[in-house]
Amino acid sequence: MFAGLVPRYLPLRDAVENVVQRAEHGDRRIVSWSELDLNVVRTLGGADPELVARFEARYCNARAFAEYWRNRLHAGVKPETGRLADYLALIGYVVPADAEPGHVGDTIRGLRPRLQGDLPLTAAQRIRWDRLVEHNRFDCAGMRAVCLIATRELDAA
Secondary structure, three states: OOOOOOOOOOOOOHHHHHHHHHHOOOOOOEEEEEHHHHHHHOOOOOOHHHHHHHHHHEEEHHHHHHHHHHHHHOOOOOOOOHOOOOHHHHOOOOOHHHHOOOOOHHHHHHHHHHHOOOOOOOOHHHHHHHHHHHHHHHHHHHHHHHHHHHHHHHOOO
């Protein structure tokens, strides 16, 4: 699905508009593992409060939901931190070594000037980009797995 994905730079407002439109069109939620994304979008507030409101209307913090599930049904088994990796370990979700955390920020910082300059990635940068996309794919799949298990267990309780 993501093979051959061509990276491109979008200003924050345009990227948020793109995400919100896709969520609205598909009647979907916008989900992340903390409120970091929500807070970044809120920095747009002065520039476009209507867009922020549309984002907020679709937004869901998966970490808050996972913590609710953990506290309600698994109070004796508390992950070491609130990181997604700890919740994935709690449910026995195996993350391939290539998708483990560690270099996301460095990769984004390293690629940003090239992408903002609308320059093609070098072969080495393309490998880093592909690893970043794969890491993100596993993060999303893992977050989904945590939410599905939590939903099933809460529904059954």
